[in-house]
Amino acid sequence: MTDTRTRIVWDYAPAPESPDHVRLRDSYGLFVGGEFRDPVDGTRVPTINPATEEVVAEIAFAGPQDVRGAVEAARAAQPGWAALTGLERGKYLFRIARLIQERARELAVVESMDGGKPVRESRDVDVPLAAAHFFHYAGWADKLSYGVGGREVAPLGVAAQIVPWNFPLLMAAWKLAPALACGNTSVLKPAETTPLTALLLAEICQEAELPEGVVSIIPGDGSAGAALVREPDIDKVAFTGSTSVGKNIQAALAGRGVSLTLELGGKSANVVFEDAALDQAVEGIVNGIFFNQGHVCCAGSRLMIQESVADVVVGKLWERMGRLRVGDPLDKNTDVGAINSREQLERITELVDAGEGEGAQRRTVACELPSRGFWYAPTIFTEVAPAHRIAVEEIFGPVVSVLTFRTQAEAIEKANNSAYGLAAGIWTDKGAKAFEVASALQAGVVWQNTYNHFDPTAAFGGYKESGFGREGGPAGLRPYLRVS
Numbered sequence: 113m114t115d116t117r118t119r120i121v122w123d124y125a126p127a128p129e130s131p132d133h134v135r136l137r138d139s140y141g142l143f144v145g146g147e148f149r150d151p152v153d154g155t156r157v158p159t160i161n162p163a164t165e166e167v168v169a170e171i172a173f174a175g176p177q178d179v180r181g182a183v184e185a186a187r188a189a190q191p192g193w194a195a196l197t198g199l200e201r202g203k204y205l206f207r208i209a210r211l212i213q214e215r216a217r218e219l220a221v222v223e224s225m226d227g228g229k230p231v232r233e234s235r236d237v238d239v240p241l242a243a244a245h246f247f248h249y250a251g252w253a254d255k256l257s258y259g260v261g262g263r264e265v266a267p268l269g270v271a272a273q274i275v276p277w278n279f280p281l282l283m284a285a286w287k288l289a290p291a292l293a294c295g296n297t298s299v300l301k302p303a304e305t306t307p308l309t310a311l312l313l314a315e316i317c318q319e320a321e322l323p324e325g326v327v328s329i330i331p332g333d334g335s336a337g338a339a340l341v342r343e344p345d346i347d348k349v350a351f352t353g354s355t356s357v358g359k360n361i362q363a364a365l366a367g368r369g370v371s372l373t374l375e376l377g378g379k380s381a382n383v384v385f386e387d388a389a390l391d392q393a394v395e396g397i398v399n400g401i402f403f404n405q406g407h408v409c410c411a412g413s414r415l416m417i418q419e420s421v422a423d424v425v426v427g428k429l430w431e432r433m434g435r436l437r438v439g440d441p442l443d444k445n446t447d448v449g450a451i452n453s454r455e456q457l458e459r460i461t462e463l464v465d466a467g468e469g470e471g472a473q474r475r476t477v478a479c480e481l482p483s484r485g486f487w488y489a490p491t492i493f494t495e496v497a498p499a500h501r502i503a504v505e506e507i508f509g510p511v512v513s514v515l516t517f518r519t520q521a522e523a524i525e526k527a528n529n530s531a532y533g534l535a536a537g538i539w540t541d542k543g544a545k546a547f548e549v550a551s552a553l554q555a556g557v558v559w560q561n562t563y564n565h566f567d568p569t570a571a572f573g574g575y576k577e578s579g580f581g582r583e584g585g586p587a588g589l590r591p592y593l594r595v596s
């Protein structure tokens with residue numbers, strides 16, 4: 113008998129988040145000494161929406177004299193800030209956290225417009241976590257010595273903080289909240305393609321009546337970052353970004369007695385054992401690599417599956433990838449938004465081409481991509497050898513490379529076979545196995561039966577070429593304190 117039922121195709125109605133409530137200025141200055149200033153040499157650069165290639169605003173870029181001015185403002189403000197009681201400093205941080213919450217919708221929309229990430233993520237992850245970091249460190253401000261085993265503490269002084277474009281507001285919060293709680297002042301340099309939410313955070317600092325000079329925010333390109341770390345009057349550098357720039361900074365600081373924290377790249381292993389709940393694992397794999405278009409330092413970009421279940425997992429994953437919605441970041445149904453910049457798109461394309469050239473099997477989801485903007489459809493590589501570039505280098509895009517293993521020992525060896533060591537995932541129903549494998553993995557964070565879960569109370573940071581120092585939790589206080 114023929115099945116005469118009609119196939120019903122369910123689709124989503126568009127659910128756009130309106131940007132109408134966002135009041136952006138046409139042009140933003142540098143935030144130094146509590147006010148927005150023009151750059152000394154007058155350089156202004158447009159910041160564009162990577163989903164439409166339209167200009168969102170003009171941004172002042174800091175030159176060397178502006179960098180010097182920001183460091184001077186931070187130095188002048190530091191003794192007064194450090195002299196406040198921890199309780200008083202904590203009140204300012206609470207205020208900033210509350211103002212982030214009040215302006216959450218605006219911040220989420222601007223983050224998605226400036227960076228391309230789905231508004232569902234900026235609304236549910238970036239902005240609430242940024243507020244949570246300020247709340248968390250507000251609570252620590254009057255308990256600093258408890259965070260370091262009861263020892264005497266003092267602030268380091270002026271912190272130079274440099275952040276990348278993948279989590280612009282959240283990375284600014286990770287940097288500023290602990291630095292300020294500990295009595296340091298800060299000069300923060302956002303990434304060139306995503307300065308806007310940091311500048312809204314500058315407005316929030318004004319609204320919170322933060323004493324002038326405690327926070328300066330100076331957008332600019334790599335040269336501004338390089339000038340900042342070379343400023344003689346800084347006490348601390350906290351850098352999040354690529355390993356190559358991290359190494360350059362480390363070399364620049366050699367012999368200077370400036371404290372350094374480096375949060376660098378990764379090629380994290382997401383390890384699926386045959387006894388795992390496979391459907392749950394597939395959801396975790398998707399979250400691990402397609403969250404924020406794969407522009408995540410700890411992305412689970414090396415998917416390692418036990419050979420006995422590899423075909424099943426890849427089959428389920430491919431089917432699930434076909435249901436990801438790629439497109440307008442401001443649509444609340446979107447799972448995968450725009451690639452952050454043309455340069456990043458070129459880098460992803462180059463590495464994917466290299467993967468094919470080296471003989472791995474590529475499959476890319478067939479989906480309609482918008483005609484303007486920068487896009488990359490979710491992609492999976494199988495038949496990957498450990499030496500292929502796509503198994504070794506950070507792609508920083510929605511591309512997952514699948515490797516297989518037979519035994520637990522082989523899984524550990526392959527997972528650790530990387531210059532990086534930022535994060536890892538383990539999928540198994542056996543608690544003992546999870547602990548055993550986690551303690552053998554050279555990774556700063558190991559998630560069990562979940563992935564990409566962040567919390568301000570938990571320390572985050574790397575091993576090997578993923579950097580050193582920790583952010584988050586009481587461990588995140590240490591890099592900003594002199595402990596005696």
Ligand code: NAD
Nearest residue numbers: 275276277302303333334337338353354357375376377409
């Ligand atoms: P990037 O290193 O190119 O830039 C990061 C920041 O450094 C930007 O603000 C940039 O302007 C600045 N910069 C560039 N050259 C500089 C120099 N010579 N001196 C000082 N500053 C300089 O990295 P990116 O492409 O913006 O970000 C992606 C990288 O960041 C990836 O490798 C990713 O893994 C890493 N990342 C790491 C973490 C983590 O916590 N470990 C978090 C997010 C991103």
